[in-house]
Amino acid sequence: xxxxxxxxxxxxxxxxxxxxxxxxxxxxxxxxxxxxxxxxxxxxxxxxxxxxxxxxxxxxxxxxxxxxxxxxxxxxxxxxxxxxxxxxxxxxxxxxxxxxxxxxxxxxxxxxxxxxxxxxxxxxxxxxxxxxxxxxxxxxxxxxxxxxxxxxxxxxxxxxxxxxxxxxxxxxxxxxxxxxxxxxxxxxxxxxxxxxxxxxxxxxxxxxxxxxxxxxxxxxxxxxxxxxxxxxxxxxxxxxxxxxxxxxxxxxxxxxxxxxxxxxxxxxxxxxxxxxxxxxxxxxxxxxxxxxxxxxxxxxxxxxxxxxxxxxxxxxxxxxxxxxxxxxxxxxxxxxxxxxxxxxxxxxxxxxxxxxxxxxxxxxxxxxxxxxxxxxxxxxxxxxxxxxxxxxxxxxxxxxxxxxxxxxxxxxxxxxxxxxxxxxxxxxxxxxxxxxxxxxxxxxxxxxxxxxxxxxxxxxxxxxxxxxxxxxxxxxxxxxxxxxxxx
Amino acid sequence: xxxxxxxxxxxxxxxxxxxxxxxxxxxxxxxxxxxxxxxxxxxxxxxxxxxxxxxxxxxxxxxxxxxxxxxxxxxxxxxxxxxxxxxxxxxxxxxxxxxxxxxxxxxxxxxxxxxxxxxxxxxxxxxxxxxxxxxxxxxxxxxxxxxxxxxxxxxxxxxxxxxxxxxxxxxxxxxxxxxxxxxxxxxxxxxxxxxxxxxxxxxxxxxxxxxxxxxxxxxxxxxxxxxxxxxxxxxxxxxxxxxxxxxxxxxxxxxxxxxxxxxxxxxxxxxxxxxxxxxxxxxxxxxxxxxxxxxxxxxxxxxxxxxxxxxxxxxxxxxxxxxxxxxxxxxxxxxxxxxxxxxxxxxxxxxxxxxxxxxxxxxxxxxxxxxxxxxxxxxxxxxxxxxxxxxxxxxxxxxxxxxxxxxxxxxxxxxxxxxxxxxxxxxxxxxxxxxxxxxxxxxxxxxxxxxxxxxxxxxxxxxxxxxxxxxxxxxxxxxxxxxxxxx
Numbered sequence: 001x002x003x004x005x006x007x008x009x010x011x012x013x014x015x016x017x018x019x020x021x022x023x024x025x026x027x028x029x030x031x032x033x034x035x036x037x038x039x040x041x042x043x044x045x046x047x048x049x050x051x052x053x054x055x056x057x058x059x060x061x062x063x064x065x066x067x068x069x070x071x072x073x074x075x076x077x078x079x080x081x082x083x084x085x086x087x088x089x090x091x092x093x094x095x096x097x098x099x100x101x102x103x104x105x106x107x108x109x110x111x112x113x114x115x116x117x118x119x120x121x122x123x124x125x126x127x128x129x130x131x132x133x134x135x136x137x138x139x140x141x142x143x144x145x146x147x148x149x150x151x152x153x154x155x156x157x158x159x160x161x162x163x164x165x166x167x168x169x170x171x172x173x174x175x176x177x178x179x180x181x182x183x184x185x186x187x188x189x190x191x192x193x194x195x196x197x198x199x200x201x202x203x204x205x206x207x208x209x210x211x212x213x214x215x216x217x218x219x220x221x222x223x224x225x226x227x228x229x230x231x232x233x234x235x236x237x238x239x240x241x242x243x244x245x246x247x248x249x250x251x252x253x254x255x256x257x258x259x260x261x262x263x264x265x266x267x268x269x270x271x272x273x274x275x276x277x278x279x280x281x282x283x284x285x286x287x288x289x290x291x292x293x294x295x296x297x298x299x300x301x302x303x304x305x306x307x308x309x310x311x312x313x314x315x316x317x318x319x320x321x322x323x324x325x326x327x328x329x330x331x332x333x334x335x336x337x338x339x340x341x342x343x344x345x346x347x348x349x350x351x352x353x354x355x356x357x358x359x360x361x362x363x364x365x366x367x368x369x370x371x372x373x374x375x376x377x378x379x380x381x382x383x384x385x386x387x388x389x390x391x392x393x394x395x396x397x398x399x400x401x402x403x404x405x406x407x408x409x410x411x412x413x414x415x416x417x418x419x420x421x422x423x424x425x426x427x428x429x430x431x432x433x434x435x436x437x438x439x440x441x442x443x444x445x446x447x448x449x450x451x452x453x454x455x456x457x458x459x460x461x462x463x464x465x466x467x468x469x470x471x472x473x474x475x476x477x478x479x480x481x482x483x484x485x486x487x
Numbered sequence: 488x489x490x491x492x493x494x495x496x497x498x499x500x501x502x503x504x505x506x507x508x509x510x511x512x513x514x515x516x517x518x519x520x521x522x523x524x525x526x527x528x529x530x531x532x533x534x535x536x537x538x539x540x541x542x543x544x545x546x547x548x549x550x551x552x553x554x555x556x557x558x559x560x561x562x563x564x565x566x567x568x569x570x571x572x573x574x575x576x577x578x579x580x581x582x583x584x585x586x587x588x589x590x591x592x593x594x595x596x597x598x599x600x601x602x603x604x605x606x607x608x609x610x611x612x613x614x615x616x617x618x619x620x621x622x623x624x625x626x627x628x629x630x631x632x633x634x635x636x637x638x639x640x641x642x643x644x645x646x647x648x649x650x651x652x653x654x655x656x657x658x659x660x661x662x663x664x665x666x667x668x669x670x671x672x673x674x675x676x677x678x679x680x681x682x683x684x685x686x687x688x689x690x691x692x693x694x695x696x697x698x699x700x701x702x703x704x705x706x707x708x709x710x711x712x713x714x715x716x717x718x719x720x721x722x723x724x725x726x727x728x729x730x731x732x733x734x735x736x737x738x739x740x741x742x743x744x745x746x747x748x749x750x751x752x753x754x755x756x757x758x759x760x761x762x763x764x765x766x767x768x769x770x771x772x773x774x775x776x777x778x779x780x781x782x783x784x785x786x787x788x789x790x791x792x793x794x795x796x797x798x799x800x801x802x803x804x805x806x807x808x809x810x811x812x813x814x815x816x817x818x819x820x821x822x823x824x825x826x827x828x829x830x831x832x833x834x835x836x837x838x839x840x841x842x843x844x845x846x847x848x849x850x851x852x853x854x855x856x857x858x859x860x861x862x863x864x865x866x867x868x869x870x871x872x873x874x875x876x877x878x879x880x881x882x883x884x885x886x887x888x889x890x891x892x893x894x895x896x897x898x899x900x901x902x903x904x905x906x907x908x909x910x911x912x913x914x915x916x917x918x919x920x921x922x923x924x925x926x927x928x929x930x931x932x933x934x935x936x937x938x939x940x941x942x943x944x945x946x947x948x949x950x951x952x953x954x955x956x957x958x959x960x961x962x963x964x965x966x967x968x969x970x971x972x973x974x
């Protein structure tokens with residue numbers, strides 16, 4: 001049997017060789033003809049059967065077309081509106097001067113922010129020194145934090161005319177950040193207090209003795225000299241103004257007693273980030289004055305009239321500069337500014353963003369684009385809630401609602417229009433996430449990523465349009481739409 | 488010595504382990520702290536030092552933005568111009584009806600094209616049968632070919648009013664293709680005649696005996712049965728109308744006596760290509776009527792007034808639909824139409840284009856985007872010239888000038904404006920190629936590719952604008968610019 005099989009195989013191999021031989025002979029015959037043949041059986045590259053997949057040139061093509069489209073839009077904008085960039089207007093936008101007299105409520109609110117921070121430190125001191133009982137401390141903290149959040153709302157509401165939009169936004173932003181930072185500060189100090197009640201006087205700035213620690217498994221001898229840099233600050237030595245001030249300025253929302261530090265300030269790096277901050281702020285201002293404001297004004301009438309085709313065209317037109325500004329803002333805030341602060345303060349952890357641009361799902365985007373907030377939410381809200389005994393879904397929902405609240409806060413308070421578009425936008429992330437999952441499963445991760453991008457590019461200008469529309473109607477009445485719309 | 492070295496190495500290893508140990512200890516100390524530290528030294532992803540390079544999400548981003556930009560331009564166009572697509576206009580453009588009475592000179596010229604083809608075959612027959620001497624045959628061929636090229640020029644010049652632009656272009660295109668095909672036919676037959684003077688009657692449809700050929704080196708025995716499919720047509724059996732007609736319709740410009748053939752017609756493939764041809768022709772027509780014609784008309788005044796900013800904006804605006812139409816035309820012509828013809832005629836070599844989209848240099852683009860013409864130029868112009876004794880540079884220049892001539896021919900004759908913009912465009916390829924080489928060397932192949940794309944996207948609309956401008960001025964006078972420009 002086996003020899004027969006072998007014979008068969010041999011014969012087959014032979015016949016294959018023979019067929020190949022014939023093909024080769026044929027090719028040779030063709031080649032030897034006097035008509036110099038130049039054709040041979042081949043597929044076109046776009047045919048599936050060609051197995052050709054190198055279309056990298058089209059990536060360059062796409063970026064080139066985008067760049068050219070950008071240049072054209074710039075020229076079109078210049079021809080249509082002329083130069084709208086006006087430095088004087090910036091100063092007014094920034095300081096609010098000229099609208100509400102010589103008052104600078106934004107500046108006062110900025111300076112006032114030192115009060116709740118100091119109060120927080122004092123309460124912590126009181127708790128650490130056992131002057132305050134825990135319950136009283138917690139109540140005091142809650143009152144302090146609530147006051148912190150409501151203060152800008154109240155002041156902006158009653159002094160609306162004296163605030164510029166930019167000033168009000170900055171104040172709300174600062175107070176939101178302070179709220180998150182102080183929450184973290186209070187919670188971390190509570191953890192420290194609960195974990196150990198060390199004697200208060202003897203442990204000041206004491207370095208941790210290594211012998212207290214568990215030895216590694218392989219039983220190596222300990223280093224002979226105790227290195228200086230492992231000397232750690234321990235509770236309650238951290239409760240001083242210098243430490244708290246460092247945390248307030250540090251590019252993080254999560255407090256810890258011993259932040260990882262860099263050894264030196266890289267001067268070139270610092271200079272680059274500084275130049276970026278200065279240039280990009282100017283660029284954003286220019287884009288706003290030259291591009292976004294005229295686009296938003298132009299789209300008011302189609303939105304009011306519910307003209308779908310024109311409104312869509314306007315929305316798409318607005319989405320490009322808006323997205324550009326958002327990208328610049330992201331880079332400016334999360335790369336240039338936070339790295340600048342980190343470099344100045346020797347703060348070593350620069351993980352301010354992950355690769356959200358590759359996110360295949362909107363969930364991943366929310367978990368990666370803003371790492372300071374994400375880490376804060378996980379460390380100070382999600383994990384504590386789970387540890388108390390809430391389910392993971394419950395904890396996620398809670399994180400989600402706090403996030404939605406702050407988004408609404410940062411938009412509604414400065415604009416003085418208490419609509420819920422931003423909140424609805426956040427809520428819309430839930431069906432969007434389900435859509436992403438479905439699309440990713442059906443068409444592959446690339447399409448999930450495309451949906452994430454589409455929601456980023458289109459969702460924001462939609463919200464902006466909603467708010468602007470309501471803002472104009474609330475503040476100037478419907479009669480003003482016409483005069484505004486034609487500008 | 489060696490033991491000392493070893494000791495040193497050992498000590499070093501130990502000290503390294505000790506440093507690592509300390510680091511580990513430190514991390515462990517940090518971890519064991521009650522403040523639950525969450526920071527560790529890290530770089531931001533955009534920092535060079537992070538070594539992060541996965542930005543694939545931005546490719547999706549670019550294509551999405553392009554798509555959205557396209558949708559917006561479509562909407563803007565619809566809002567501005569309304570629906571301009573008009574099937575009746577197509578018929579007029581295609582047939583030229585309504586301008587020059589009931590004559591159809593394009594159709595007559597199409598039908599007349601059979602005459603020079605038949606004349607060419609007759610001359611070849613005469614040469615093969617030794618009725619004509621070689622010199623007389625060559626002179627007859629040259630006269631026939633010259634007549635072929637000049638006929639459309641003369642007829643269109645004297646009957647300009649009766650031709651539609653589309654009709655005239657199609658005629659010029661057909662006659663150019665016929666010129667190249669007949670050149671190839673004549674040259675290949677001449678090669679065959681020169682290589683061997685076989686007895687004329689005995690070799691009819693004779694199959695080549697394999698024993699005439701050299702055996703392969705490994706000394707295998709020859710196949711017992713001589714396969715039928717190696718039976719090849721040999722000169723002068725090819726000199727008949729059926730063979731020539733096949734070549735005229737075949738999707739190639741290079742004649743050979745035995746084209747590689749496919750075994751069967753793939754019906755699905757055929758149907759797909761047919762649908763593509765029908766749909767894409769309609770799409771191109773729509774884009775022309777709806778987008779290109781209004782854009783070109785709008786850009787006339789800025790071009791006349793030499794208004795640089797407005798003209799640039801118009802050029803960029805025109806470049807997008809023009810480039811789109813060119814891409815559709817490329818796909819329609821080189822993939823759909825030529826594959827359709829190939830499938831119907833069992834023509835197996837479908838290498839109608841190479842991957843020009845990845846070309847890093849404009850030279851490579853010219854060598855890859857139009858394979859039929861490129862192969863014709865190499866086989867029938869470049870190699871023969873080099874074989875005669877011309878230098879390679881001389882031969883390249885010659886190919887280049889013939890190419891420039893046909894570009895000019897295909898544009899100037901239908902438009903009836905004998906300007907040299909297309910010719911100058913072709914000449915511009917030489918400095919462009921040098922630029923590509925320099926850029927590629929300095930900045931890498933990606934930038935070479937980008938320059939190729941930029942020249943493709945911007946070069947064509949510039950030429951179109953030039954021709955349109957001259958066309959309007961020549962045919963309607965400068966007075967008409969105003970009325971046209973405001974449409």
